[in-house]
Amino acid sequence: MSCHEINKRIDPNSKYKILLMGNPNVGKSVVFSKYTGIEAITANYPGTTVSYSVGNIVHENEQASLIDVPGTYSLEVTSEAEDIAKEMLNSGADSIIAVLDATNLERNLNLAFEILEYNIPTVFLLNMVDVAERKGIMIDAKKLSELLGAPVIPGVAVLGRGLNRLLDNAYKIINKEQPRHIELSQDEKWEKAKKIANIVQTKEDVSQDRKKNFWEKIDNLTVSPWPGLPIAIATMIGAMGLIVGGGKALRAVLLLPLFNNYYVPFMEGLVGRFVSPGLLYNILVGELGFLIKGVEWPIALVLPYVFFFYIVLSFLEDSGFLPRLGILVDGVMQKIGLQGGSIIPIFLGYGCAVPAILGTRAATSEKERKIISTIVPLCVPCVSQLGALVVLLGDHSFMLVLAVLAISFLVMFIAGRVLDKVLPGKVNPIILEVPNLLQPNMTALFRKVRMRLKHFILEAELPMILAIGFASLMFETGALIRFGEIISPLVVNWLGLPQEASIVLILGIVRRELAVLPLLDMGLGIRQLLVGGVVAMFYMPCVAVFGVLAKEFNFRFALKIALLTTVVALFIGGIIHQVFNLFALIGVA
Amino acid sequence: MTMTTFSKNKLGKILSTPESTLLKVLGVRAGKDFIMKVTQPFGGPVIIEIDNRKIAISQVVANEILVAEC
Ligand SMILES: Nc1nc2c(ncn2[C@@H]2O[C@H](COP(=O)(O)OP(=O)(O)OP(=O)(O)O)[C@@H](O)[C@H]2O)c(=O)[nH]1
Ligand SMILES: [Mg+2]
Secondary structure, eight states: OOOOTTTTHHHHHSSSEEEESSTTTTHHHHHHHHHHHOOOOSSSSSSSSOSSSEEEEEETTEEEEEEOOOOOHHHHHHHHHHOOOOOOOOOOSSEEEEEEGGGGGHHHHHHHHHHHTTOOOOEEEEHHHHHHHHHEEEEEEEHHHHHTTTTTTEGGGTTTBTHHOOOOOOOHHHOOOOOOOOOOOOOHHHHHHHHHHHHHHEEEEOOOOOOHHHHHHTTTGGGGGHHHHHHHHHHHHHHHHHHHHHHHIIIIEEEEEHIIIIIIIHHHHHHHHHSOOHHHHHHHTTTTOOHHHIIIIIIIIHHHHHHHHHHHHHHHHHHTTHHHHHHHHHHHHHHTTTTTGHHHHHHTTTOOHHHEEEEEGGSSOOHHHHHHHHHHHHHHOOOHHHHHIIIIITTTTTHHHHHHHHHHHHHHHHHHHHHHSSSSOOOOOOEEOOOOOOOOOHHHHHHHHHHHHHHHHHHHHHHHHHHHHHHHHHHHHHHHHHHHHTIIIIIIIOOOOOOGHHHHHHHHHTTTGGGTTTGGGGGOOOHHHHHHHHHHSSSOOOHHHHHHHHSSSSSSHHHHHHHHHHOOOOOOHHHHHHHHHHHHHHHHH | BBBGGGGGOOOEEEEEEOOOOHHHTTTTTTOOOOEEEEETTTTEEEEEETTTTTEEEOOHHTTEEEEEEE
């Protein structure tokens, strides 16, 4: 395990160490964010947090490190994420905040007993009482506290309700003498959980209740093929429409005018005052000047699509739609060696491959991890690249975008089948908990979108400017032309692209959208657009993805992916061009 | 009778399950009551409800779960 990520080190000034534990998807990361101000990613499906993160809290002038631990159903390990949780517990703590889901008490109690056996002072948050109430479930927290021998605080984490009292207790119990908990066998724990749940829980029938909100009404509908499948398809089409339409509108109405009318003249004027026309001027604000393209590409062109994509993604995450989609498509996923639950990391890949690959830690087999970690860098364009593709192709015809996506699905299908055959081992069939369908909390959603946008800008801007600076240097000095001549058999003869397009093969290594954007001003024809789009789509993962592959698996695996993606990109792009050529020949003959 | 052949929207009791930690911790254990909700097409999973929570179980696994009507 590597410890180089941020937010992982315990601050030496911290007096205490507090663990935040519980079943998957019970709200631990929400609690963590509220206490520490660190925006941990939260989402309505099990397995959101797959690696721990550390944050500081100060309460009554004493600092403690709070650790957001990946969710576990039990301490019997079934995935890498759960392994991390167990390790955290074994390394000890001053107190534990264990989060219980009030809508699913009995099952949550099993883990509660396992945690209590460690004899570390523990306080329980009985979370999601709002959802429980709407389901007609009432829990007597006081009674539960007596039976568990530990404080139980009812609360609603997303609204911050109960969290002050919880923290008070988490501090108060530190160093307090613990009632010793006798160890029970697994079966005895289940028995006890059932007994306690029966004592503290009352349930009234709310099936006729008109107070049910929209989400609770459609909850049942979304898991059956009819009407679940049409609902899913409609949702996906709606999502795509919002991203493409909304992005285009934002770009055309707001960002491009701002950029063209204010930013460009301003920069040209500014640079012109200090630099006389020539090489340096061109590198700064010329045709490929990095002060121009370094802002136009990521901000004015790609950002609008990224913005709407993040809204859609966050909405799908928080509602609990994604696992439902997984269940509906499980049959198809089996054909490519995966299982329905794999749809979640693949879907995350359309945002960025890095969290997608990290997310596979929740998978229960190495084979599943490897298949997902291969097809995501290969055929899932990340949001920046998707935005760039929509700009390049969509401005010509939306059909081109659909064509490239269709080809990517086809390749995903083939790659999945092949990997299923060649990789050893077996992927465990689907066993997936379906979370409650929840109405996304708008404040939380807004914050999530804002955090992701901030990350996007911070992460995109620097590499983008450096890469474009490098490109304009090559362009202005003529080095690009020489490089183009060297690989012109590949780019010109095999792919049918102009010689200068060779630049995308270099820049695409830095960031995936840079495999697309330089093609914008080359005046490509429709066939060249298709070839260029396809090559870019399959071409190499960016350096960040390469790094995460090397870390999660090993350097060789990362190298293999880089090679595979390059070969597939050039092969398929070339085939398309050659087929067009063939048609042209026949057409002539 | 196996879980895959159990009829829809009926209340059932689980008699035995294959050895699986994940099934156990999700509440799919001998002696528990469940409601069969729906079976997904193309060899997809069955959806059951246990303790008010829906769980998707692959048909391969559900075939090895023995159940009885309540
Ligand atoms: N209605 C309601 N929703 C909540 C509450 N607490 C959390 N949620 C939602 O429940 C979902 C899960 O929250 P997370 O914080 O991601 O859960 P987690 O325990 O960190 O999950 P893993 O990282 O997968 O183990 C999110 O969509 C939250 O917005 C609550 O008290 N009420
Ligand atoms: Mg979490």
